[in-house]
């Protein structure tokens with residue numbers, strides 16, 4: 012007790028000493044920064060790097076070292092707290108974008124930074140944010156000093172983590188403000204105490220509109236990560252509303268791998284003589300050099316076969332698969348999960364609850380698995396353990412989108428591979444990519460190794476009625492997505508094999524879609540006039556609204572936090588799909604002979620009353636109900652599926668016996684091989700593949716090696732050849748599965 016006053020005064024003295032040391036440090040840093048400022052417009056990368064062990068900071072003669080030529084963080088005028096945090100996190104040498112932009116940013120200049128994906132842009136803006144507030148001695152009572160805006164919630168979360176790392180020894184308060192969180196009321200109470208906000212535009216605007224006394228008038232730094240995305244049309248209104256509430260006198264930094272140079276955009280942000288820092292502008296490629304990029308032509312109706320084959324061939328990889336809509340992600344994920352490829356599957360899209368999204372994101376960071384996603388995962392995300400493959404199963408909207416998607420692999424110093432599936436009509440994308448310095452190699456897939464999955468999907472859709480609806484919605488959304496794409500050189504609904512595509516998804520009939528019907532009509536009467544014109548003349552919303560709506564749809568797919576007025580534009584999206592589903596029930600009266608060549612091998616071709624060939628399930632539906640459309644009438648459809656399920660159960664019993672026999676034979680074969688000492692390279696039993704969550708290495712055996720069918724796949728080395736051959740067993744089992752599915756279908760037709 013007696014010591015208490017003493018220790019109190021000691022700690023007070025300590026604090027005073029610390030404060031004075033901090034003030035000394037700040038004044039030294041300011042002096043250093045001011046005296047060695049790089050010239051405006053200069054490129055620090057052009058300077059000769061400081062020699063190793065050169066003195067740093069104040070030199071003997073009272074001058075300061077030239078931090079513009081720094082190559083290590085320790086050579087920069089940074090506070091000890093920041094330096095310690097960087098050291099603790101293992102950051103020593105700077106990347107090019109950090110070397111080029113930090114000297115300008117640290118002396119308070121506006122910066123437009125562009126550098127390839129995975130090149131370390133985050134530290135290039137987080138360090139100046141922390142340093143600026145530190146030098147201003149920002150405290151809780153000063154309110155919001157910095158705002159970092161990200162287009163997606165996941166990316167905002169990741170930026171927040173980097174901020175926590177760099178600010179570890181500082182005393183600022185920081186908050187992550189993103190949509191989808193329930194604790195908005197709690198946020199409202201505390202937001203005014205936060206010094207640094209990491210947020211998505213929608214949530215920030217919500218606080219600006221709804222939170223009493225929300226104040227940004229003292230803002231020192233504004234950062235837009237993925238700036239081109241935030242500045243584009245989808246965010247235009249919200250960003251304008253945000254910027255109008257911020258003080259003009261501030262430092263602004265914009266970063267992206269695909270930077271905007273639009274004067275208009277920059278004017279909106281009131282940038283002052285910004286430093287345009289584009290470290291890779293003269294590089295041979297716009298993408299990381301360690302990234303191997305391939306593309307292949309895949310007819311739309313074989314896309315799922317190809318994707319399935321790819322997944323089956325890379326069971327030991329971490330794969331990110333991009334699809335263009337939430338509905339497709341849901342469908343492909345649910346369907347493939349039921350088919351049990353032998354690797355954990357996950358999905359991520361904007362319609363998922365926030366907690367689930369966070370869980371999936373962190374699981375994918377840790378685990379070898381396949382993540383099916385929309386462009387919600389295209390930008391900025393740095394998945395902890397390297398992603399081996401980025402598969403773009405659907406063509407990206409544009410070159411920028413391509414660059415961001417493939418940028419999820421080959422980050423920092425690691426390598427990675429990507430493959431882009433293009434339908435024959437989308438092949439013009441290759442020229443656009445090449446023109447933008449994307450070194451992509453077009454390869455031919457080995458079609459012999461293609462594992463068809465459409466037959467299996469047909470039978471899945473019979474067994475699981477919810478999948479039928481999902482497939483139909485996915486189909487409709489995909490068509491709409493292509494329809495509203497801006498780039499008509501690449502995306503053209505008219506060029507797509509619509510019926511075959513529907514059949515490839517296992518759909519018994521092609522759902523009718525209003526605009527496709529119109530397009531068909533137009534093809535007959537109007538010729539090649541613009542799609543939007545046609546839509547407008549058909550009494551639909553004018554082109555500008557459609558474009559906005561399209562952009563909003565896209566953002567919703569990415570689950571960006573949109574303000575209410577934008578969301579209202581899009582509220583009808585599900586309704587539209589429902590309407591299209593309803594329309595599917597209406598008969599097309601045109602008596603045109605259409606041969607549906609996409610049918611499982613070995614099934615008879617049967618025509619409906621309009622002369623269309625029908626996939627087997629539709630035919631069964633017709634046979635059962637004397638009406639092709641009965642399949643799309645809800646009650647009749649349920650009744651039909653009930654009947655089919657009963658049929659399936661009967662056939663299943665027979666199949667199970669056959670399957671058990673086959674597995675037993677296989678086990679015996681393996682046992683014999685092992686006994687002969689040849690068993691080492693054998694793949695696991697079918698049980699190893701028995702679930703989408705199946706783990707590798709069970710039974711203490713080596714994990715099953717992937718089967719390679721892509722020419723470019725350098726997994727295909729000598730070492731794996733023996734293992735590849737062992738994977739033939741697997742294709743046999745798939746062929747058998749396919750045969751079983753066909754048998755089922757046949758049984759139903761009888």
Ligand SMILES: Nc1ncnc2c1ncn2[C@@H]1O[C@H](COP(=O)(O)OP(=O)(O)OP(=O)(O)O)[C@@H](O)[C@H]1O
Nearest residue numbers: 104105106128129130131132133268391393418423
């Ligand atoms: N100086 C550095 N030393 C070591 N690792 C670094 C350094 N800078 C960044 N990294 C690491 O590099 C990876 C990519 O960094 P970051 O996410 O900032 O890239 P990016 O340029 O923002 O990519 P994208 O354009 O995709 O958003 C991260 O894992 C990060 O920790």
